[in-house]
Amino acid sequence: MNKPTPSEHDELQSLYQRAKQPHKMPTALKRQLLVQCEARDKQPGAWRSWWQLSQLVMGCAAMLLLLSWMQWSPTADLYQIERTASADYLQVQYHRLAEPRTMLSSQVGREERLQLLWQRQQEQLQHTSSIHTRMAQLQQQEANWQLTICNELQMNLSKELVAQLQLGQSILPGRGAQWVELELAANGQVLAIRATEQVLHCPQTKAGRLPIRALAFAG
Amino acid sequence: MLSIPLSWAGTLCPDQLMQHYQKTGASKWLDGLIQHCGDDLYHFLLRQSDPALAQDICQQTWLKVMEKRHSFRADSRFKTWLFSMARNALLDELKRQQRWLSSTCPEQLAQPEVECSQSWPVARQQRFEQALRLLPFLQREALMLQLEGFSVGQIASITNELDETVKSRLRYARRFLQARLGEHDE
Structure with a gap:
């Protein structure tokens, strides 16, 4: 019974087709649908160009994002140097590390982020910056360190920066004033501090006073 | 245009x-x-x-x-x-x-009975259409889809039913139609 005999099926088929004859889709409805279709087809803005426009906008946004990412490096302003003048030194500098940006996962702790960015920055500097050395006198003031180069420059290093710096083994925390060799990047950034046996001889100033204020606590 | x-x-x-x-x-x-x-x-x-x-x-x-x-x-x-x-x-x-x-719509039930004076093909056509109207919705649906040329699998796909369910509906629909058409031939 599932499959009707051919004659049964043929008869039902012909009866059904005849039953359909008087019930055709109204012509007005056909026309209306075609008009609607043509209207969609001709709409210049329509969804097609909207789609293309949105694709273009998204493409531009992605390009801008990429460019800004290339321009902006999370390590770029990690190391901050604030420069001021003083009566005793030609220049006084305050070196500190800025708050690490949150480009890295927030699940990574602040200290870890800082260390990671610091390493990245050091690697970049090794490749891009000319490095030079200077003699200086180091004075440890609790956690903050002060470096002086005659009366030319005083550098104050923050505790966090000291923690990241490459320190020679002979530089021990809490030790008094000592002569050190600084490894400096072209932008003035301190890269490393090593103890040295050499002593820096500063030229006399016009006023005749001792050039290195640090000598006061050296002796 | x-x-x-x-x-x-x-x-x-x-x-x-x-x-x-x-x-x-x-x-x-x-x-x-x-x-x-x-x-x-x-x-x-x-x-x-x-x-x-x-x-x-x-x-x-x-x-x-x-x-x-x-x-x-x-x-x-x-x-x-x-x-x-x-x-x-x-x-x-x-x-x-x-x-x-x-159940079937009242207006469908109100269709006039086939007149005995009509010619045999016309009367048979009318009986077919009347029987079609009297079929339950799902059986009529399955039968019409088959007469539109859809296979059992395609009808099952259109109606979201199993093939066996569609076959069953078709069987009942055809049986009903044959009965309605046959009883007037006797």
């Missing part, structure tokens, strides 16, 4: 027409599709509802064809897709109007 009918539309099957329409969105391809399937769909909906609702659902369905032309899968049959959308829309509307699976 509108190019109806298109001479070449008859040479392409609905699936080919749909592929062209899918790519271009041009009305000439939709025109071809309506020429091919429009009457069949309208008649199917009319038998399952009333003229106003049939027109409404028919329009909705063709608008969906325009809107969803990109979601049509090239490996499926256009007419199956079309009837499937129409059937879903019809059921939604009947449920909304609380007419879903109510």
Whole structure:
């Protein structure tokens, strides 16, 4: 019974087709649908160009994002140097590390982020910056360190920066004033501090006073 | 203004027409599709509802064809897709109007009995149409879809039923029709 005999099926088929004859889709409805279709087809803005426009906008946004990412490096302003003048030194500098940006996962702790960015920055500097050395006198003031180069420059290093710096083994925390060799990047950034046996001889100033204020606590 | 009918539309099957329409969105391809399937769909909906609702659902369905032309899968049959959308829309509307699976409509029952004075073919045609109207909704649906040329598998796909369920409905529908047609032959 599932499959009707051919004659049964043929008869039902012909009866059904005849039953359909008087019930055709109204012509007005056909026309209306075609008009609607043509209207969609001709709409210049329509969804097609909207789609293309949105694709273009998204493409531009992605390009801008990429460019800004290339321009902006999370390590770029990690190391901050604030420069001021003083009566005793030609220049006084305050070196500190800025708050690490949150480009890295927030699940990574602040200290870890800082260390990671610091390493990245050091690697970049090794490749891009000319490095030079200077003699200086180091004075440890609790956690903050002060470096002086005659009366030319005083550098104050923050505790966090000291923690990241490459320190020679002979530089021990809490030790008094000592002569050190600084490894400096072209932008003035301190890269490393090593103890040295050499002593820096500063030229006399016009006023005749001792050039290195640090000598006061050296002796 | 509108190019109806298109001479070449008859040479392409609905699936080919749909592929062209899918790519271009041009009305000439939709025109071809309506020429091919429009009457069949309208008649199917009319038998399952009333003229106003049939027109409404028919329009909705063709608008969906325009809107969803990109979601049509090239490996499926256009007419199956079309009837499937129409059937879903019809059921939604009947449920909304609380007419879903109510027994046959009163206006259908009010159809005049076949007059004995009519010629045999005309009387048989009328008996067929009357019997078709008296069939339960789901059986009539299965039978009409089969008479539209859909296979059991395609009917199952359109109605979201198992093949066995469709076969059962077809069996009951045919038995009912044969009985109605046969009893007057005796």
